[in-house]
Amino acid sequence: MAKKPKTVWVCQECGSESPKWIGRCSVCGAFGTMVEEKIPDTSESDTRRRISSSGGGGRPSRLNRVGSADRERIGTGIGELDLVLGGGLVRGSLTLISGEPGIGKSTLILQTAANIAARGENVLYVSGEESEEQIKMRADRICRE
CATH class of the missing domain: 2.20.28 (Rubrerythrin, domain 2)
Structure with missing residues (x-):
């Protein structure tokens, strides 16, 4: 059944x-x-479960008892951004940049992507708002400067 x-x-x-x-x-x-x-439906070993399999029953955990591994970080080439990110972007993670329209989020991210790509790293730029043409025009402007 x-x-x-x-x-x-x-x-x-x-x-x-x-x-x-x-x-x-x-x-x-x-x-x-x-x-x-x-x-x-998740297996017992899946750490993403809603309720802890350690018997916690969804109880809070003390942060000083939670293990954390040092993760490799990728410098963005923008000192202040690296500082805010704790040393750069964490390899294999997703970082969401948000804010009011027109404050320079797309420009900042495109500059970061260009800096990382210039070091030979692969970069995937994903946008849910801008067209390919808009991204290309900004990239031409930023990378030319």
């Missing part, structure tokens, strides 16, 4: 979760915002 997939109800306003449907979010008070989401 197949297991019934586990689900959780998530508020689309604040992200709070409930094990069952409720008409009004108990955290933010919004009505009709709870949406059912399936919880992926």
Whole structure:
């Protein structure tokens, strides 16, 4: 007999979760915002589980008891950005840059990508807002300077 997939109800306003449907979010008070989401079936060894397999039952962990490995960092070629990032971008990770429109996020990231590519590293530039043409025009302007 197949297991019934586990689900959780998530508020689309604040992200709070409930094990069952409720008409009004108990955290933010919004009505009709709870949406059912399936919880992926994970193995016992998967560390991404919602509830700790160590018996913690979702309890908080003391940070001084959590192990952390030093990760290789890639310098961006922009000193202040490296400082904010704790020494550069962490290899194999994703870094989200956000902010108000027009403050220079795309320019900063394109400069970083150009600096890293100039050292022979592979760079993948992903944008959810700009067209290829917009990115190319900015790259031509930045890399020419």
